[in-house]
Amino acid sequence: METDRTPMLEIVDLHVRAGDREILNGLNLTIGAGEVHAIMGPNGSGKSTLAQVLAGRDGYDITRGQVTFLGQDILDLAPEERAQAGIFLAFQYPIEIPGVNNAYLLKAALNAQRKARGEPELDAFEFMRLIKDNMAQMQIHKDFLSRSVNTGFSGGEKKRNEILQMLTLQPRLALLDETDSGLDVDALKIVANGINSLRNPERSMILVTHYERLLELVEPDFVHVLAGGRIVKSGDRTLARELDERGYDWVQQEVQSA
Amino acid sequence: MTPADLNARFDEHIARLPGSTTVRAARESAFAQFIEHGFPSRKTELWRYTNIAPIVDGGFEFLPQNHAVDADARQHWLGEAGIDDEGLAVVIVDGTVADMERADAGFDVLTLSESIDRYGMQTSAAEFPSQPFAALNVAFARDGAHIRIGYGAAPGTPLHVILANSAALRCAVQPQLIVDVAQGASAKIVIHLLSDSTNASWVNLLTRVTLARDSSLELCRLQRYGSATLHTELLTAVIGKDATLKSTSLDIGGQLVRNDLQIRMQEPDSSCDLAGLVTPAIGQHIDNHVTIDHCASHSASAQHYRAIVGDRGRAVFNGKVVVHKNTVGIEAMQSSDNLLLAESGEIDTKPELEIYADDVKCSHGATIGEIDEAELFYLRARGIDEATARGLLTLGFAEKILERLPATGARSAIAAKFGLALPSDQA
Ligand SMILES: Nc1ncnc2c1ncn2[C@@H]1O[C@H](COP(=O)(O)OP(=O)(O)O)[C@@H](O)[C@H]1O
Ligand SMILES: [Mg+2]
Numbered sequence: 001m002e003t004d005r006t007p008m009l010e011i012v013d014l015h016v017r018a019g020d021r022e023i024l025n026g027l028n029l030t031i032g033a034g035e036v037h038a039i040m041g042p043n044g045s046g047k048s049t050l051a052q053v054l055a056g057r058d059g060y061d062i063t064r065g066q067v068t069f070l071g072q073d074i075l076d077l078a079p080e081e082r083a084q085a086g087i088f089l090a091f092q093y094p095i096e097i098p099g100v101n102n103a104y105l106l107k108a109a110l111n112a113q114r115k116a117r118g119e120p121e122l123d124a125f126e127f128m129r130l131i132k133d134n135m136a137q138m139q140i141h142k143d144f145l146s147r148s149v150n151t152g153f154s155g156g157e158k159k160r161n162e163i164l165q166m167l168t169l170q171p172r173l174a175l176l177d178e179t180d181s182g183l184d185v186d187a188l189k190i191v192a193n194g195i196n197s198l199r200n201p202e203r204s205m206i207l208v209t210h211y212e213r214l215l216e217l218v219e220p221d222f223v224h225v226l227a228g229g230r231i232v233k234s235g236d237r238t239l240a241r242e243l244d245e246r247g248y249d250w251v252q253q254e255v256q257s258a
Numbered sequence: 259m260t261p262a263d264l265n266a267r268f269d270e271h272i273a274r275l276p277g278s279t280t281v282r283a284a285r286e287s288a289f290a291q292f293i294e295h296g297f298p299s300r301k302t303e304l305w306r307y308t309n310i311a312p313i314v315d316g317g318f319e320f321l322p323q324n325h326a327v328d329a330d331a332r333q334h335w336l337g338e339a340g341i342d343d344e345g346l347a348v349v350i351v352d353g354t355v356a357d358m359e360r361a362d363a364g365f366d367v368l369t370l371s372e373s374i375d376r377y378g379m380q381t382s383a384a385e386f387p388s389q390p391f392a393a394l395n396v397a398f399a400r401d402g403a404h405i406r407i408g409y410g411a412a413p414g415t416p417l418h419v420i421l422a423n424s425a426a427l428r429c430a431v432q433p434q435l436i437v438d439v440a441q442g443a444s445a446k447i448v449i450h451l452l453s454d455s456t457n458a459s460w461v462n463l464l465t466r467v468t469l470a471r472d473s474s475l476e477l478c479r480l481q482r483y484g485s486a487t488l489h490t491e492l493l494t495a496v497i498g499k500d501a502t503l504k505s506t507s508l509d510i511g512g513q514l515v516r517n518d519l520q521i522r523m524q525e526p527d528s529s530c531d532l533a534g535l536v537t538p539a540i541g542q543h544i545d546n547h548v549t550i551d552h553c554a555s556h557s558a559s560a561q562h563y564r565a566i567v568g569d570r571g572r573a574v575f576n577g578k579v580v581v582h583k584n585t586v587g588i589e590a591m592q593s594s595d596n597l598l599l600a601e602s603g604e605i606d607t608k609p610e611l612e613i614y615a616d617d618v619k620c621s622h623g624a625t626i627g628e629i630d631e632a633e634l635f636y637l638r639a640r641g642i643d644e645a646t647a648r649g650l651l652t653l654g655f656a657e658k659i660l661e662r663l664p665a666t667g668a669r670s671a672i673a674a675k676f677g678l679a680l681p682s683d684q685a
Contacts, residue, residue, distance in 0.1 A: 055635075055639045056635075056638070056639070057635055057639075058631070058635070059631075078638065078643075078644065079635060079638035079639050080638045080639075080641050080642060080643045080644065080647075082639075083638070083639055083640055083641035084641045088639075089639050091636065091639075094636070095632050095633050095635075095636040097633050097636065097637070097651070097654060098654060098655075098657070098658065099653070099654030099655055099656070099657030099658060100650050100651070100653075100654040100657075104650075104681075105637070105640065105642075105650075107681070108640075108642055108646065108650065108681035109637075109640035109641050109642055111681060111682065112640075112641045112642050112643065112646070112681070113641040115682070116641065121682065148654075148657075165640065169640070169641070
């Protein structure tokens, strides 16, 4: 029963600086296994910083606080070690990598993670079988495999590619940073279906979003507001609707008067 | 090797080099042209970055006569080039052509001495007054290949030319390749430059391409010498009406490599598309000097040059475009992108434009950078370790040029050279 009570992710009093700017100051958040949490908040409030720091991006000073993932302190781990442990970040702005094709990246990533877990690497045939279903689910054309990673992709293609990678890598904790922005209604549905198909009691998700419309399709268990570098308000799905209607000012006023 | 040494060598060898008295006169005037200026000096702009001391001080043997190249040697070098022996391949070992078939599916090949016997010396050093090494080649050229693609011919497979160097002696090898593409013909030629790891010869190659009306040629040049071979080269091409040259070169090995390209857009609507990748490290100097002369209207040129520079490597790129008077509708683009893997590496890149016409579209851009941190993080965030991510990104940078070349192990050669890690099944 021990594992049941170990949270998937526990962030305690996290302080993060970039340059001489404090971006996160005293952020607390606990995510249990199987839970989906939405984080909303005004532009520039530090949502992407949180996601990037959790994935291990260089260039941020973590001046205080702890982050444990499945009971393990991860702040000293390299990005690849975190990924191998099961953390996946879908980037707000996926990076273009000319000259490295999608199939090559996906296979290298999957096999690196399998190897780290002591599982046998997949050969080309096994890999293709796995990837074909995921591509069909994300409605991605097969030409896509031989194209360079994200290079010349439309905004929507990049976001679908992030979810394709997530489906292929099957992470324990997914951090989806504005995966819904820039998508039309159809693409949003495809992406939401992709996300929903991965929901299970062993897997947790953080959805960073501005808009309530993704949360209509992927229903979160909890909704948080990130403002001024910390979580200032938490609630259930109804909070998202309220934020959508009323904006963020009232939350900040509420915090200031408290 | 002072000019006086060369003079003695020339006097000694001229009688034994192939050719009649008119050829001899052509050699003499080429040699006189060389002697007039001597070895190029670093004081001249064209040679400013290129230290040719290893050539000048090299003390090379000049071999005036062809030697026997046995079938085993030919087979060996075909294997090294990564091609099977089917069809026609020209194998030139230490400057001498090995026995071969003479014609195959659209290619008609003579050895240089046969060509000289039939047609005389077709190359005049006066065509390239500022190319002292090419003049020296005309003076001393002994063997090589004259490749003809006849009227309207379109060979279905490429012709491979292997220039291999195995001599234990330090030889000055002066091969010449002449490529004539007749009207409406279209062909592909792959040139492999190879040497043994201990070879310390100096190869001074002259390649002369003529493209008649409506013809096209794709040239792939793969240089994978050992680390002690020296190389100088002039590729000249004259491009006819509606004709196209596509050329891609890759330089991996060699100690000092200097490639000059002189491309002449001679007739209207001619075009060329040139690309190159150089990968100098550990004291190597690799140099591409391109000059494109737009002599006719509506001609288009493109240059895509890249360098990956490692520890103490030096890459030089100079791309010059000249748009001549009384031309219209010229398009010329140039890019030079460079990836610096070590602080001790050095990159010099320079575009030059000389424009004497109005209706011209020219663009050029140069970048020098290191592995991009955002790209690196993206790959690592997918679980790929840092070393492998760097390997993938480095080869990814090369890919834009490599994708134009036949698959001949270039990727793994580059990975090995820079000690790049790659995913386990791809290494
Ligand atoms: N590496 C960095 N260096 C300096 N400032 C940064 C860096 N990353 C983010 N910031 C700043 O921190 C603030 C929060 O940014 P971000 O986390 O991207 O916000 P959000 O995703 O909530 O819109 C912004 O003002 C941004 O300019
Ligand atoms: Mg953001």
